[in-house]
Amino acid sequence: MAVTSRSWQAGVQLQQRNSLRFPCLARWHAQAQDAAAVSAALVEAKRRGVEVWVLGEGSNVVLPEELDGLVLGPADRRIEVLDDDGERLRVRAGAGVHWDALVRWSAGQGLWGVENLALIPGSVGAAPVQNIGAYGQELATSCRRVEAVARATASPVQLEAEDCGFGYRDSRFRRDPHAWVVTAVELELKRRGCAQISYPGVVDALATERGVNDASQATPLDMVEAITALRRRKLPDPEVLPNAGSFFKNPVVTRAQFDALETRHGDMPGTFVDEGVKLSAAWLIERCGWRGLRRGAVGVADAHALVLVHHGGGVGAELLDLARDIAASVRERFGVRLEQEPVALQRARGAGLPADS
Ligand SMILES: Cc1cc2nc3c(=O)[nH]c(=O)nc-3n(C[C@H](O)[C@H](O)[C@H](O)COP(=O)(O)OP(=O)(O)OC[C@H]3O[C@@H](n4cnc5c(N)ncnc54)[C@H](O)[C@@H]3O)c2cc1C
The missing domain is CATH 3.90.78.10 (UDP-N-acetylenolpyruvoylglucosamine reductase, C-terminal domain)
Incomplete structure (x- = not known):
């Protein structure tokens, strides 16, 4: 479905759409269900001379009091298995999928690759922007490809992982924030794997949360629950005390x-x-x-x-x-x-x- 200016909402308050809960009035706001809708929104914004910002779930932004342009939210919420050779799966997740939902979906299927990234707030589309990472794992480890729309031409492109310039909380998307809108991420997840337990507290959390005393027996779901419990203990919940995680x-x-x-x-x-x-x-x-x-x-x-x-x-x-x-x-x-x-x-x-x- 295309995003035409008729589906732009005028005067949208973003205070409940950022984890710091700062007030911010967007002149326009629109959701884009797929890459075609993102392209259409970019074309329309250019025609009207309107500046565009991309906003996921707002958990890693500091918003000004006003954004005088279009705030665009990629909203593709599909998770699809593209390929499964019995050992490895190629999984495509739309930019609008909640990251933790993807982690839980993956762990629920018994797949390894993103289990230590449980409970990181935000959307799949933002995950490559700062190459999210925690507890010894980062997106780059399992990301194979990023689908995006190039803002200069409004055309869809695919970037292989090695072209994304992933580094520590960094990527080409972060270094050049006006170049792309990420529309989906392709991951490679594995049926066989072993728990990454090098971070302090993980072994204890496996035992207390899941009754797993031998980490070599832990499943991806055990890891997700252990990491979730650890994170809940350590970090203030933005719902209670608004924050953006590590500043x-x-x-x-x-x-x-x-x-x-x-x-x-x-x-x-x-x-x-x-x-x-x-x-x-x-x-x-x-x-x-x-x-x-x-x-x-x-x-x-x-x-x-x-x-x-x-x-x-x-x-x-x-x-x-x-x-x-x-x-x-x-x-x-x-x-x-x-x-x-x-x-x-x-x-x-x-x-x-x-x-x-
Ligand atoms: C309590 C808390 C804990 C956190 N812990 C961690 C952690 O352990 N590890 C970690 O890495 N991060 C962590 N973060 C930061 C945050 O969760 C991640 O950066 C997350 O990826 C942000 O997702 P979002 O959808 O909220 O992005 P937003 O905040 O909406 O956007 C962040 C940036 O990405 C851009 N962007 C968003 N979506 C797209 C898109 N589709 N295409 C192009 N650009 C886009 C935005 O323009 C903006 O510049 C934490 C945050 C909080 C509040």
């Missing part, structure tokens, strides 16, 4: 930088990775005294220094100011640059407004 990426420094930092701060945690040493952003922020701090309507969670929260009655700009101050204090004290994880959608600049509004 900063864990910074990676060179080995020499880490050695120098460790000399001054002996207890600084660091994990050796291919690119250098990954630091804990939460530790850095906590050491700068931000944990639990409240500034007006926004603040830093008591339970987790990496989670910035909205206590109600505030706007996105207040949280971005706080985030800037946190990053500046970490840079001043440790000489380490923090990179923001949620995307701050920008207000339209100079985009023509629709004449027949």
Whole structure:
């Protein structure tokens, strides 16, 4: 079904459609059921000189008070098995599928590949944008192909996984946010696999949540339930305390930088990775005294220094100011640059407004 300007809704409030619950009035909002509908919406927006933003479930964005253009929500909610050779399945999920529903569907079929990514909020369409990851797994491990619509031409394209530029909470879609609208993701899932239990707490959670004392016997569903329970314990629920998950990426420094930092701060945690040493952003922020701090309507969670929260009655700009101050204090004290994880959608600049509004 095509998205024509007749199916655009005018003046839509997005406060309940972002996990930080910041108010944001979209001039227009439309849902696109498939790639053809995304193309049609892009063509129509171009014809009318309207700027377009893509919004999934709003769990990794900081919204401004107003978006003077079209907010487009890809809404293909199909999960299809494209191929099954008895060992491996190729599964296609539409951009509008809720990510955790796909994880549970997969685990329910006894398939391995995305079980450790349970309970990550958001849509399938956003998953490749920051190559979602948790508990030692990331999307890139099982993603084979991404279907998208190129915004410049409004035509459908397919990107093989190796062309997506996946990195740590990063991809080409994130680096070039105006290039594509993701319409579906193709995964390769396996009938045989073994539980990834390297993260602290996973083994205990398997035992307490599922009665599994030998991890080699765990099923994908056991892993999903164990990870779900762990995450519920650790992270504030956005329904109770609005947040966007981790607000900063864990910074990676060179080995020499880490050695120098460790000399001054002996207890600084660091994990050796291919690119250098990954630091804990939460530790850095906590050491700068931000944990639990409240500034007006926004603040830093008591339970987790990496989670910035909205206590109600505030706007996105207040949280971005706080985030800037946190990053500046970490840079001043440790000489380490923090990179923001949620995307701050920008207000339209100079985009023509629709004449027949
Ligand atoms: C409590 C909590 C815990 C979290 N834990 C994790 C975690 O463990 N690991 C992790 O990686 N992330 C985590 N996140 C972040 C978030 O869940 C992911 O980034 C998720 O993929 C966002 O999905 P969304 O549909 O809500 O995207 P949105 O917030 O709607 O959009 C995020 C960005 O992607 C773009 N986008 C969305 N859909 C599309 C599309 N179809 N095509 C092109 N661009 C698109 C948007 O324009 C925006 O720039 C957490 C968030 C919360 C609130």
